[in-house]
Amino acid sequence: MKLQKNTLLALCSALEFAARPGTQLSAAEIADKYRMSPHHLAKVLRTLGRAGLVRAARGAGGGYRFAGNPRRVTLMDVIELFEDISAPKSAARRAGRRAKAEAGAAAFEVEDALGVVLSEIDEIAKATFRSITLETMLKLVARRRG
Amino acid sequence: MISLKKPAAARAAAVAARIRGVQAADLEQVVDIDAGITGLRKAAYWGEILRRYGGGRQQRFFLVADRGGRIEGYVVGDVRDWEFGSPPCGWVFGIGVRPDARIGGIATQLLDAICDGFRRLGVDKVRTLLARDNQLVLSFFRSQGMMAAPFIPLEKDLG
Numbered sequence: 001m002k003l004q005k006n007t008l009l010a011l012c013s014a015l016e017f018a019a020r021p022g023t024q025l026s027a028a029e030i031a032d033k034y035r036m037s038p039h040h041l042a043k044v045l046r047t048l049g050r051a052g053l054v055r056a057a058r059g060a061g062g063g064y065r066f067a068g069n070p071r072r073v074t075l076m077d078v079i080e081l082f083e084d085i086s087a088p089k090s091a092a093r094r095a096g097r098r099a100k101a102e103a104g105a106a107a108f109e110v111e112d113a114l115g116v117v118l119s120e121i122d123e124i125a126k127a128t129f130r131s132i133t134l135e136t137m138l139k140l141v142a143r144r145r146g
Numbered sequence: 147m148i149s150l151k152k153p154a155a156a157r158a159a160a161v162a163a164r165i166r167g168v169q170a171a172d173l174e175q176v177v178d179i180d181a182g183i184t185g186l187r188k189a190a191y192w193g194e195i196l197r198r199y200g201g202g203r204q205q206r207f208f209l210v211a212d213r214g215g216r217i218e219g220y221v222v223g224d225v226r227d228w229e230f231g232s233p234p235c236g237w238v239f240g241i242g243v244r245p246d247a248r249i250g251g252i253a254t255q256l257l258d259a260i261c262d263g264f265r266r267l268g269v270d271k272v273r274t275l276l277a278r279d280n281q282l283v284l285s286f287f288r289s290q291g292m293m294a295a296p297f298i299p300l301e302k303d304l305g
Contacts, residue, residue, distance in 0.1 A: 074285070077147050123278065128294065131284035139291065 001125040007082040009036055010044045014078050015141070017054055017066035018134040024063040047081050068134070075137065076129040085126060163211035163218050163252055165259040168200050172210050175217035179242045195222060195240075207263050211243070211252045219243035221256040225267050230297060235271040236264030241283070253286055275299060 003011075013030050027045055031038040045064055048054045055067040079085065168176070173189075173196055181187040199208035205225040211218040222240035226232075238260060243252045261272055273295050276284050 072147050074147065074281075127278040127281075127284070130281050131288050133285060133289065136285070136289045139289070143291065 001083070001085070001122050001129075003079065004082060006040075006044055007079055009034060009041060010048060010078050010082055011075060013041065013044060014048060014053060014066075014068075014073070014134060015137055017064065018068070018070040018073070019138055019141075021066045021070070024057045024065050026063040029063075044082075048078070051077075051081050053078070070134040070138065073134050074130050075132045075134075076126065079129055163213040163250075163255060165209055165211055165255050167202050168196060168208040168210050168220065170196065170200070172212075172217050172220075176210065176220050176242075179217065179220065179244050180240075182245060183242050199224070205267060207260050209256060209259050209263075211247075211256055213247075218247040218250075219252045219256055221253075221260050223260050223264075223272075225264060225269055232273075232297075233271075234267075234269050235273055236261065236267075236269050238272060238274040241274075241286075254290065257290055 012034050016030050016033070017025060027041045028038045030036075031041040034041075045054060045056075049056055049064070053066070053068040053073065054064040057063045057065055076085075173192055177187060177189050177192050180192065195208060199206045199222055207224065208220070208222050210220045220240070220242055221238060223236055223238040225234055225236050227234045238257070241253060241256060243256075264272055272292075274287060274292070276287070278284075
């Protein structure tokens with residue numbers, strides 16, 4: 001499972017908000033920290049907002065606040081908002097069908113077997129993302145900070 | 147999203163559980179807890195675990211969380227030397243908490259206690275193995291700072 005730039009930015013943003021649950025943070029503040037354009041980040045935050053993970057704050061300065069439960073929200077909850085997590089499997093199938101049509105059954109068998117291995121890796125990645133909450137991630141950040 | 151509401155019993159429980167070695171009289175409650183979690187009642191299995199791990203045997207731990215005579219949870223594990231090519235380390239192979247006692251820190255107490263036991267035996271690493279879809283318990287171990295180990299479990303059908 002290869003994460004897109006938007007997904008990584010969403011994970012970083014969710015962690016920034018979860019680390020300071022009562023604090024209103026501006027998109028510009030987070031964009032600056034992660035060297036992203038505020039316009040790009042705004043789109044990511046709108047998606048997080050629609051999922052109920054952040055809430056837009058009205059009034060002077062605007063910004064967003066965390067609206068989820070860091071002990072319950074997992075990395076996968078954020079990732080699923082931006083990625084089609086069934087994609088690798090269907091990509092493998094598509095590749096298999098294409099191979100069968102274009103190069104015959106032998107190529108299909110190889111592609112199909114590779115698809116099995118790639119799916120195995122993918123399932124491990126998904127289980128890992130499902131098992132790590134934002135709070136656990138924040139603890140990991142703190143431990144690595146030392 | 148991990149869904150786990152804090153039960154009223156856990157919220158109300160002001161008395162901390164005491165972690166101690168299992169006794170034969172606890173076994174029925176341990177079997178109940180496990181059956182409540184897995185849906186399988188394995189009395190014979192737990193009897194065997196009690197025989198092999200009970201009574202404070204060297205390198206083996208079977209601990210329970212006792213709150214006023216009610217067993218709230220259990221943990222089982224041991225120190226294994228050079229298994230899977232690894233230097234001696236602690237293994238936790240069973241942990242369970244009554245659903246109505248969760249979110250009260252019982253599992254954390256149990257894990258801390260067994261890790262203390264492992265440390266006393268001179269090991270500095272603890273490991274466990276879980277089903278990939280056991281999100282609840284995986285999340286618990288993750289929350290305790292556990293990370294992926296440098297092992298890959300493998301299997302095949304023996305048809």
